């Protein structure tokens with residue numbers, strides 16, 4: 001008998017075929033993403049779950065008495081209740097590595113778009129507002145040779161450093177809970193304490209997982225420490241930032257601009273003041289969203305799931321859940 005699994009997010013055909021070969025699969029067929037309540041109703045018999053973005057709460061697990069494996073189609077697992085999973089002996093997996101370059105590309109896109117005002121000026125041209133002699137009204141700031149400060153130096157951080165250093169000749173510093181002497185040597189990186197990094201950087205990129213320690217790590221005090229010309233980029237998780245403080249910093253000119261892929265509430269409400277500001281570039285949480293990378297992530301997640309269900313060590317167990 002094949003193990004029963006519930007596939008809660010859309011996966012490409014070859015991933016579906018692989019899962020069906022090894023598991024007895026049920027799949028979410030809805031057009032919209034599955035809600036927590038809909039998911040809870042479908043987990044009574046499931047031994048495995050493939051999921052993207054849904055909260056794996058203690059309550060959800062109460063409705064999944066046979067569940068042995070949760071396979072996340074994401075590198076981030078901040079919405080998994082790790083204690084609840086651990087206490088039930090549930091294996092949790094995620095998808096690191098395959099998305100590093102794709103997320104790093106998007107980070108550079110946000111840096112470039114914010115510095116050169118790409119979306120704002122795109123809207124100006126589209127709305128017929130481009131006139132002769134606008135001159136400095138169209139000016140932005142340079143990315144090349146500027147100072148970049150990265151908060152969080154993991155795999156994606158390193159992929160950003162490569163692009164920034166070798167593509168744009170940027171002067172790159174980083175802050176991380178643990179120093180990374182190896183990355184410092186390979187890339188000529190400077191290590192700075194957080195406050196120093198905030199004070200020195202032209203671009204501050206937040207690239208850290210969301211944990212109890214990083215929750216709202218950037219707030220009013222941190223924005224005050226940044227240069228008035230600083231550009232803030234967040235491609236990690238919305239809850240790493242105090243969004244009200246960010247809005248205020250952007251409105252008051254405490255910082256120059258922001259490029260955002262993530263928010264406190266997703267999808268962002270149309271009422272969110274961030275959407276009314278010309279100095280903000282907003283994207284809908286698409287850091288890893290290329291067809292190729294999402295397909296690779298789904299395949300890694302499927303392999304993790306099948307390996308765990310068949311008693312093999314999955315390649316990417318959530319580090320905090322490793323025995």
Ligand code: 8YV
Pocket residue numbers: 052053054073074075076077099287288289
């Ligand atoms: C996920 C992400 O696809 O991998 C991550 O952690 O942020 C995205 O690439 C998304 O979070 C799933 O909802």
